[in-house]
Amino acid sequence: MAVIAERAIATDVPREASFNYLVVRYWLTALAAFFVAAVIGLVLRWNQASGFLSLAWHYRLQTFHGAYMAWFAIASVAGFVWLLIRKQFEIVVPRARMELVYWLLLAGAGLFGFGVLIGGFAPGFPILPPLPLNPAGAWAAWAVNVSLSGMVLIVVATIAYLLEWLVAAHRAAGGLGQALGLSVFLPRGANPGGRTVPPYVLAVTAMALIGMYALPVGAYLVANILLKNNFPAVPLDPLFAKNMLWAFAHTLVNILYWGTFGIVYLLIPVITDREWKLYRLLVILWLVTIVTTGMTAMGHHLQLDPVPFSIVVIGQVGSYLSIMSWAAVSIYGAVERIWKSGITWEPKVSFLYFGMFMVLVGMAGAYLDAGPGFNTILHNTLWVPAHFHSYMMLGMALFIFACMYHYVPLLTRKTDDSTALPRVHFWMTAIGGVGLVGSFYLAGLLGTPRRMAAYPLDALPALAGLVTQASVPFALVLALAQAIPLFYLTRMLVRRA
Numbered sequence: 001m002a003v004i005a006e007r008a009i010a011t012d013v014p015r016e017a018s019f020n021y022l023v024v025r026y027w028l029t030a031l032a033a034f035f036v037a038a039v040i041g042l043v044l045r046w047n048q049a050s051g052f053l054s055l056a057w058h059y060r061l062q063t064f065h066g067a068y069m070a071w072f073a074i075a076s077v078a079g080f081v082w083l084l085i086r087k088q089f090e091i092v093v094p095r096a097r098m099e100l101v102y103w104l105l106l107a108g109a110g111l112f113g114f115g116v117l118i119g120g121f122a123p124g125f126p127i128l129p130p131l132p133l134n135p136a137g138a139w140a141a142w143a144v145n146v147s148l149s150g151m152v153l154i155v156v157a158t159i160a161y162l163l164e165w166l167v168a169a170h171r172a173a174g175g176l177g178q179a180l181g182l183s184v185f186l187p188r189g190a191n192p193g194g195r196t197v198p199p200y201v202l203a204v205t206a207m208a209l210i211g212m213y214a215l216p217v218g219a220y221l222v223a224n225i226l227l228k229n230n231f232p233a234v235p236l237d238p239l240f241a242k243n244m245l246w247a248f249a250h251t252l253v254n255i256l257y258w259g260t261f262g263i264v265y266l267l268i269p270v271i272t273d274r275e276w277k278l279y280r281l282l283v284i285l286w287l288v289t290i291v292t293t294g295m296t297a298m299g300h301h302l303q304l305d306p307v308p309f310s311i312v313v314i315g316q317v318g319s320y321l322s323i324m325s326w327a328a329v330s331i332y333g334a335v336e337r338i339w340k341s342g343i344t345w346e347p348k349v350s351f352l353y354f355g356m357f358m359v360l361v362g363m364a365g366a367y368l369d370a371g372p373g374f375n376t377i378l379h380n381t382l383w384v385p386a387h388f389h390s391y392m393m394l395g396m397a398l399f400i401f402a403c404m405y406h407y408v409p410l411l412t413r414k415t416d417d418s419t420a421l422p423r424v425h426f427w428m429t430a431i432g433g434v435g436l437v438g439s440f441y442l443a444g445l446l447g448t449p450r451r452m453a454a455y456p457l458d459a460l461p462a463l464a465g466l467v468t469q470a471s472v473p474f475a476l477v478l479a480l481a482q483a484i485p486l487f488y489l490t491r492m493l494v495r496r497a
């Protein structure tokens with residue numbers, strides 16, 4: 001059985017330059033995608049305020065933005081997973097396999113981007129069926145083929161690195177049950193080494209396990225859309241396809257978010273010098289989440305479908321249970337450790353702390369929207385991007401930034417005494433982000449529809465137009481800030497030690 005190193009990973013990394021630089025390469029590429037997608041996000045918001053783009057280009061850019069932001073998360077988490085496997089489990093994954101995942105991800109992003117920007121593929125992201133197949137002349141069949149082939153490569157690469165994790169966790173922890181922390185339920189004395197895995201191993205294992213259900217569903221769906229695109233006689237039920245899409249896409253973003261919460265579990269004990277062990281309540285809440293998110297959380301996408309009422313109820317309960325419990329207890333655990341720990345408020349701590357706060361905001365937004373009463377008002381309004389930008393842009397992405405600011409000096413073996421750049425990055429992201437997300441929430445409450453290049457302002461309260469315009473400077477600050485981590489990583493790479 002391999003080992004699970006205690007906390008050394010967070011304070012040191014072995015002298016293996018080629019491995020370390022590979023991880024930095026994953027992150028640098030992810031940050032480049034993030035920056036481009038952030039600038040495109042700014043263009044989208046600007047266009048909604050002043051209408052300078054054609055409809056075709058707005059929807060292309062919207063599709064590109066959503067997909068590349070998801071890609072940023074997938075590629076960043078991949079770097080984190082390789083780091084944990086190598087340094088924490090002390091397991092060596094052959095270099096060729098890590099390179100293969102990297103190049104598959106890159107090729108997938110390239111193909112998807114080509115199909116969107118050159119081919120005009122613009123059904124939005126995720127690609128809600130049957131729209132990809134019914135473009136009313138807006139894009140050609142080849143654009144669907146190219147974009148979706150890219151998506152298949154990305155899905156395959158993600159399955160590959162999650163499988164690597166499952167195999168490694170199985171070996172290191174002595175079984176997947178152990179990797180999920182089940183040993184906390186053993187009676188005293190029945191767990192010979194007395195060891196339970198740290199919480200981040202549980203979080204990443206949960207991500208990988210549920211990924212094995214969500215990602216094949218996605219691959220199967222995309223393959224079917226591709227088949228239908230080329231052989232129209234092939235049957236594809238639009239309702240079934242729609243539900244498969246949510247089972248895939250909604251679950252995927254949830255699990256990526258679990259993986260990045262592993263960063264919180266890993267870094268908070270190191271920063272505060274206070275241990276964070278697994279305990280029974282936390283494991284139980286994670287198990288509840290695994291079952292509800294994996295199996296039922298997409299159920300709230302069934303409210304308008306002709307399905308038995310009992311299915312809607314199960315989906316609703318699953319949705320409510322899926323995130324609240326483990327996240328609330330974990331955030332409480334993090335704050336408890338930070339409280340009076342005498343830490344220095346370095347930028348990475350600010351990213352983690354503010355990220356956790358925004359996760360709570362996003363969760364509250366999601367809960368309201370998932371309820372049938374509020375949903376009649378908020379359905380398909382800007383409230384939807386408001387809630388997911390709260391915990392993806394101002395939660396998950398911030399955890400990833402904290403991870404990079406923590407590890408890049410260790411991985412490159414170069415010290416960076418100045419925290420000025422990360423600090424500016426934090427404040428610009430926080431101020432710009434709250435302004436943008438706040439505008440989404442308010443506009444959503446005012447009934448502004450989502451996914452529209454131009455709003456029907458005559459049909460909306462006057463405030464809706466003002467809110468849209470006022471949000472542009474915030475989006476500008478937010479987007480420009482994302483050049484900073486890109487610059488920071490590049491500088492660390494090229495600088496002399």
Ligand code: HEM
Nearest residue numbers: 038041042044045066069124125385392393450451452475
């Ligand atoms: C960094 C600055 C960002 C800006 C300025 C921005 C802006 C926007 C705007 C204006 C929209 C269109 C909303 C609508 O009309 O429905 C949008 C949609 C979206 N954003 Fe962002 N966003 C940012 C970051 C992120 C991040 C970090 C993620 C995820 C990790 C993300 C994921 C998405 C997705 C999935 C959509 C939906 C696309 C679609 O409906 O087709 N965004 N964003």
